[in-house]
Amino acid sequence: MRVGRSRVAAAAPYLQVAPLAAVLGVFLVFPIALIAVVSFWDYTEYALIPDFTFRNYWELFSSVVTYKTYLSTLRFAAITWAVTLVVGFTVAYFLAFHVRTLKWQMTLFLVCTIPFWTSNIIRMISWIPFLGRNGILNSTLIAMGVIREPLEFLLFSEFSTVLAYVHLYALFMVVPIFNSMMRIDRSLIEAAVDCGASGWRVVREVVLPLSKPGIAIGSIFVVTLVMGDFVTVRLMSGGQSTSVGLMMANQLAYLQYPAAAANAIVLLAVVLLIVAAMMRIVDIRKEL
Amino acid sequence: MREERRPASFYALGTFFVLFVLFLYGPLSAIVLLSFQGPDGGLTFPMIGWSTHWFQALFEQQRVGDFKGSFLRSFKLGLIVMALTVVISFAAGLAFRKRFRGASFIFYLAVASLIVPSILVSLGVGLLFRILDIETTWWSSGLGAHLTWTLPFGLLIMFAVFNRFNKSYEEAARDLGATPWQTIRHVVLPIVAPSLVGVGLFGFTLSYDEFARSLLAVGTRNTLPLEIYGMTTNITSPALYALGTVTTAFSFLVVGGCLAATTIIQRRRARRMPAGPKP
Numbered sequence: 001m002r003v004g005r006s007r008v009a010a011a012a013p014y015l016q017v018a019p020l021a022a023v024l025g026v027f028l029v030f031p032i033a034l035i036a037v038v039s040f041w042d043y044t045e046y047a048l049i050p051d052f053t054f055r056n057y058w059e060l061f062s063s064v065v066t067y068k069t070y071l072s073t074l075r076f077a078a079i080t081w082a083v084t085l086v087v088g089f090t091v092a093y094f095l096a097f098h099v100r101t102l103k104w105q106m107t108l109f110l111v112c113t114i115p116f117w118t119s120n121i122i123r124m125i126s127w128i129p130f131l132g133r134n135g136i137l138n139s140t141l142i143a144m145g146v147i148r149e150p151l152e153f154l155l156f157s158e159f160s161t162v163l164a165y166v167h168l169y170a171l172f173m174v175v176p177i178f179n180s181m182m183r184i185d186r187s188l189i190e191a192a193v194d195c196g197a198s199g200w201r202v203v204r205e206v207v208l209p210l211s212k213p214g215i216a217i218g219s220i221f222v223v224t225l226v227m228g229d230f231v232t233v234r235l236m237s238g239g240q241s242t243s244v245g246l247m248m249a250n251q252l253a254y255l256q257y258p259a260a261a262a263n264a265i266v267l268l269a270v271v272l273l274i275v276a277a278m279m280r281i282v283d284i285r286k287e288l
Numbered sequence: 289m290r291e292e293r294r295p296a297s298f299y300a301l302g303t304f305f306v307l308f309v310l311f312l313y314g315p316l317s318a319i320v321l322l323s324f325q326g327p328d329g330g331l332t333f334p335m336i337g338w339s340t341h342w343f344q345a346l347f348e349q350q351r352v353g354d355f356k357g358s359f360l361r362s363f364k365l366g367l368i369v370m371a372l373t374v375v376i377s378f379a380a381g382l383a384f385r386k387r388f389r390g391a392s393f394i395f396y397l398a399v400a401s402l403i404v405p406s407i408l409v410s411l412g413v414g415l416l417f418r419i420l421d422i423e424t425t426w427w428s429s430g431l432g433a434h435l436t437w438t439l440p441f442g443l444l445i446m447f448a449v450f451n452r453f454n455k456s457y458e459e460a461a462r463d464l465g466a467t468p469w470q471t472i473r474h475v476v477l478p479i480v481a482p483s484l485v486g487v488g489l490f491g492f493t494l495s496y497d498e499f500a501r502s503l504l505a506v507g508t509r510n511t512l513p514l515e516i517y518g519m520t521t522n523i524t525s526p527a528l529y530a531l532g533t534v535t536t537a538f539s540f541l542v543v544g545g546c547l548a549a550t551t552i553i554q555r556r557r558a559r560r561m562p563a564g565p566k567p
Contacts, residue, residue, distance in 0.1 A: 009468070016383035017394060019376045020439060024397050027432035031412025032404065038415055048419075091308050094301040098294075108305070110547075115312045117493045118539040121516050122532040126315035129322055129529075134332045136318065167311065199297055220403065228405020231499055235520060245407050245500075252504065257415060264408050275403050 032268070039261035048257055056262035065247075066263075070270070073243045076233075077226040080165040084222050085215065087166065088173025092214070093207065096181035097189075109178065116171045124164050124235050131155040131163075156238025164236045169225055173218035180214030181207065216278050223278075227271050316536065323529035331526065342530035355531065358515035365426050365434065365511060366496040372431075373438040373491030374484050380439075381446025382472070398440040406500035409436050414504030423507060430506035434495040441494065442487045449483045478557075482550040489546040493539060 042051040060066050091112065099105045115123065130136050131154040138150040153159055184207065192202045230245030244267050251260040322329075326337025346355050384391060401409075413433045417424045424430070457479065461471045499513040506514065512535065519528060 012468070013383035013386045013388035013391075016379040017388065017391075020380040020398070020443065021390075021394055023376065023432065023435045023439060024394070024401060027413055028397070028401050028404070028409065028436045031416050032408060034415050034419070035408065035412045087308065090301065090304055094305045098298050098301055111309060112312065114540070114543060115316065117489075117497075117543045118316075118536045119497045119513060119516065119532075121499060121513055121520065122319075122535060123316065125520060125528060125532060126319045129318045129332045130315050132332055136333060139333070167315075170308075199295065224403050224405065228407055228500070230407060231517065245405065248407055248411070249503075252411065257411075257418075260411060261415070264405075264411055267405060268408060271403065271405060 035261045035264050038258050039265050041258040041261075043256060043258045045255070056258045057266075059259065060262050060266065069242050069244055069247050072241060073227060073245075076162065076165065076241075076243065077223050079162055080169065080226050081219060081222050083162070083166050084170045084173040085219065087170050088177050088218055089211070089215070091170075091174050092177040092181055092211075093203070095178055096184075097207070105182075112174055113171060120168055121231065121235070123168060124232060127160060127164060127167075127236070128155065131160055156236065156240070158237065158241055160238075161233055161236040161241055164232050165226055165229075168232065169222045172221035172225065173215075176217040176221075177211055177214035180211045184210045220275055220278050223274055224271055227267065227274070316532075319529040319532045320536070322526055323533040325526040325529075329526055331524065331528075342526045343534070345525070345527045346530050346534065354510070354515060358510045358512045359535075361426050361509060362496050362512035365430060366492040368427070368431060369434045369438055369495035370488045370491040372435060373442045374488045376435075376439060377442025377446050377487050378480075378484060380443055381450055382476075384443075384447065385450055395443075398443050401436045402440045406437070406498075407503070409433050410501050410504040417505075424505055426502075426506040426509060426511055430502055430511065433501040433505035434498055437498060437501055438491045438494045441490045445483060445487050445490065446480075449480050453479070482553050485546050485550050485553070489543065492542060496539070496542075 038048070039056055040052050040054070042049040042053050042055060095105055095108055095112075099108060128135070132138070133150045133152070133155070135155065137154060138147075141147045142150065188206055188210075189202055192206050197205070228245050230243055230249045233241055233243040233246050234249075244263065248260045248263050248267070251257075251263065318333075321335070322331070322333070323342055324338050324340065325335055325342060326339045327341040329336040380394075384395070410433060413429050414424060417429050422428075453476075457475050458471050461475045466474065497513055498511075499517060502511050502514055510518070516531060516535070519531065
């Protein structure tokens with residue numbers, strides 16, 4: 001009886017984790033392994049041909065479009081990262097250090113998080129009446145006499161694409177940074193102030209270093225989301241910009257699965273490299 | 289923090305915060321207003337009369353695509369994903385409190401699931417079913433693809449919960465002779481219940497709004513985000529905004545319901561043990 005029970009106890013964690021492992025195995029590991037395999041296959045307009053050819057990679061790397069697309073995607077990721085970092089840090093700092101009661105902190109935090117629970121596509125569309133040619137912003141500026149002609153660059157441009165990214169993903173920066181800041185021991189700040197540090201210096205030399213884990217986690221989220229995106233670029237750039245995801249979506253539309261697979265593997269490698277660099281700063285498991 | 293007067297930086301940062309909230313909610317409120325355009329109204333202000341014309345248009349299938357069908361599919365899928373996410377994440381969370389072989393491998397796998405661009409999951413699952421010659425549907429391949437997105441979130445929440453979990457409650461239960469199952473059922477589960485509501489909320493809404501992972505994985509019958517995406521390209525009337533208003537209102541309803549549920553659980557608990565320490 002006792003032996004039986006201890007054996008059950010030893011097996012328990014394996015049984016408990018089995019469903020998770022099974023789902024990730026079947027719907028993550030296996031599919032990605034398959035993408036890797038298919039990236040070496042050949043194809044025609046209507047069929048996939050099992051093969052071992054470097055054709056897809058060769059075509060990918062020998063095209064100037066590829067480099068331009070990757071650069072454009074990296075640029076979007078970098079700009080969005082920089083903007084969300086500044087916005088996210090400022091908002092989190094206000095919530096964590098300037099709002100005084102926990103009740104208000106949580107209420108305001110909730111106010112920030114609620115839009116996150118709604119559809120991304122609807123949130124993108126919601127910029128149309130605001131930024132369009134006859135939109136709110138243009139009409140207001142014209143009425144105020146600031147401009148005569150409506151500004152064309154507001155909607156369906158790089159500007160609106162970045163704006164949409166920031167709108168969609170700023171929260172992924174706010175949440176982890178806020179979480180890090182809430183764990184900072186308040187006496188450290190008092191100590192810094194007592195030693196004569198100015199407010200700005202406290203932020204730079206106490207708050208910022210101690211918020212690093214949150215910043216790293218937020219950055220990983222924002223960068224990977226932008227790197228893999230294609231809907232935002234398609235809806236918001238008006239065909240003026242491109243991204244790796246969009247390039248893949250186009251290849252898939254022509255049923256060029258092996259070409260898209262090769263592209264996917266390269267994208268994955270790029271994303272993992274960036275994430276690995278960021279992970280050096282932070283041990284995610286300790287931060288929860 | 290002790291001083292009574294607020295520093296000047298408070299007002300500067302406060303203004304920034306208000307602007308941020310306006311940035312988040314402003315565009316959304318514009319489309320809510322515009323969805324009540326009169327029948328002759330267009331995609332931008334001014335409002336030409338007020339009506340519910342565009343909401344009615346939404347429910348006539350032939351005019352704006354299959355809104356009702358795709359909504360019901362997304363709703364059902366969301367509920368299934370929610371239930372599975374809660375159960376699987378809770379079980380896995382329990383497992384990670386003990387040592388077992390492969391623990392860090394599975395943890396990094398879950399993190400990888402968040403980091404891998406969604407379109408890769410979509411492509412991979414689509415390819416898998418294509419090569420195995422199984423038809424992709426929302427309740428098979430679609431469900432699996434969504435779980436790769438919701439489970440890591442669920443697991444991370446469970447980590448956060450169990451890192452703060454006071455083990456002495458379990459020890460007390462064990463000392464009183466409870467079996468492991470009784471300990472989980474009567475001690476652990478009630479304590480983490482509000483967090484499980486949160487996990488469920490994540491599961492439902494992430495699935496309900498998921499686009500990229502659905503793209504090649506749900507088959508011929510669209511879920512709502514795919515249907516909305518299709519509509520953005522071929523509808524140029526305020527019906528699009530009506531759609532936005534309806535789905536957003538529905539999301540808010542779900543979030544509100546979950547918040548209410550957690551508040552009720554916590555209130556009831558506070559009433560039951562007025563003086564004791566909170567778990």
